[in-house]
Amino acid sequence: MSLDQDNDRERLNELMADHDEFFSSFGALDESVYADGAIPKLYKELTGLSISVVTSCDECVTYNIEGALDAGADREQLIEAIKIGVIGRGSVTYPTARFAFSVLEEHDIL
Incomplete structure (x- = not known):
């Protein structure tokens, strides 16, 4: 973003x-x-990224990628969270997954 x-x-x-x-x-x-709790913030941000892909919310994708990066996420974790979202809802999420990859590219993750 x-x-x-x-x-x-x-x-x-x-x-x-x-x-x-x-x-x-x-x-x-x-x-x-x-916030950090029983589940660390990093895992919550990655979960949020998966949910954002499932719900096709581009603004949410960006927000959760940036939150996950701030919490220490690496490239593989981010891509895996995107894949979980795609599996959760199917090919209809491909436009959002493409958007997520563009955000990763914008942040020099790819």
């Missing part, structure tokens, strides 16, 4: 939170769930 897209995502998240407590609470819940 480009810096502008990342800044825009953060700005819009704040805008939503400023206008309704639900969005603020949901954001806090998301941060809490993805």
Whole structure:
């Protein structure tokens, strides 16, 4: 995700939170769930990447790849998480998998 897209995502998240407590609470819940716990943050980010592929959410793919990289993921772990998503939903996820590979390429992972 480009810096502008990342800044825009953060700005819009704040805008939503400023206008309704639900969005603020949901954001806090998301941060809490993805924090280190019984399952390390790295594994949670990789799981999130698989789910993002299954749900065909490009913004989520980028967010989870960046989170996984920050948590120490390597190339093989990221590709395996993408493959789990593809297996979970089938060939309909190929456009999202291609997008995920473009994000890996953008981050010099490939």
